[in-house]
Amino acid sequence: MPQLSPLNWIFLFLxxxxxxxxxxxxxxxxxxxxFKPEHLEESKSQENKWNW
Structure with missing residues (x-):
């Protein structure tokens, strides 16, 4: 294995x-x-509380 410079060791560490x-x-x-699908289904089944 070739020798690595100290900067390359720092890069490998990071x-x-x-x-x-x-x-x-x-x-x-x-x-x-x-973001599970059952939560989306529950929100679809609730009534719309907005008037428009």
């Missing part, structure tokens, strides 16, 4: 933690219940 953070955010976002 890239690793950026990947960990991105995967963690994707896992958290996929487990969110904000």
């Amino acid at each position: 890239l690793f933690w950026l990947a960990v953070l991105t995967i963690s955010i994707l896992i958290w976002w996929s487990s969110n219940t904000f």
Whole structure:
């Protein structure tokens, strides 16, 4: 394995933690219940309270 400059080690370190953070955010976002279809169906079945 070739020698890396200190700047490249810093870039690798940042890239690793950026990947960990991105995967963690994707896992958290996929487990969110904000946009589940059953919530959309419940909102459709409610009466419209506006008069127009």
